[in-house]
Amino acid sequence: MKKIISCKIYEQSIKKIINEIDYDMEFLEIGMHNEPSKLKARLQSMINDCQHYDEIFLLYGICGNSIEGLYSEKSRLYVLRVHDCFATMLGSNKRYFDLVRDNGNYSWRCESNMNTNYLSDKYNEFCDLYGEENAEYLISIYGKKTDLVYYVDFKSENDEKNISSLAEESRVLILEGSLSMLEKFFCKDKSVSLQINKNEKIECLYDETEIIKTVPKE
Structure with a gap:
């Protein structure tokens, strides 16, 4: 049997492309991104509780370091090679990075995240990466109202x-x-997925191609 642990933002999309009979699925609220350290602990706890499954599919990006160091003792663990769900x-990833380079790093929305507070999400991400004082400065810049919003349209x-x-309120x-x-990802294509085996854990790279890799679990 296979297990899916996923951010709720993917729920509608996942159910369009898989046979639900083959998977047990659990979706976590998008707002959990606002506390990356708590999200990381929750994800590791869920993985630990799912070791009776043959395979676990984890649908999270780096997401403020929330997947850094995650591991699976017995079950094969597969993780998306993305910085965040926008690229997915x-x-x-190429389309995502080309878009940001050509147009800038603006807020984005889709049907699944219309009510998400991404400013709070970014603040916690910056805290993890750069410390609280630097995060306050960065969020003061990042949080300035802009005249452009990206919208990912699935014709729903x-x-x-x-x-x-x-x-x-904005150009879209x-x-x-x-x-x-x-x-x-669900075909285990190595260009978009990383397999974590026993005695390995995830290390985040933050580049534009590999994005994450496995390292020995000490």
Whole structure:
């Protein structure tokens, strides 16, 4: 049997591409990203409790270091090679990095995260990476209201309404959503997934290609 542990942002997408009979699925609220250290502890606890499964599919990106050091004692563990879910929803890391380079690092939305507080998410991420004092400075810059929002459009019933709502306050750059990365992930394509074996743990790299790797678990 196989287990999926995933951020709730992927729930609708995952259910479109897999046979639910083959998996047990558990989805965590998006707001858990706001406390990366607690999210990390929760994910490790869930992995520990799922060691009776043959395979565990973990659908989280680096997400403020919340997957750094995670491991699985017996079950094979597969993790997405992404910085965050924006790249997954776009269908590739290359598309994500090209977009940010060409247009800037702005807020983004899709049907699943319209009510998410990403400013709080970023503050906690900056705290983990740079310390509280530096995080306050960085968030003062990052949090300035901008005139552009990215919207990942999967042509759902709510997408048009969401885009109209966002357009009342900002320019909206509409981006076509893609399930291709998720499809590759569940096929264990090494270009988008990392397999963590017994006596290994995850190390985050923050580059644009490998993104995460395995290292020996001490």
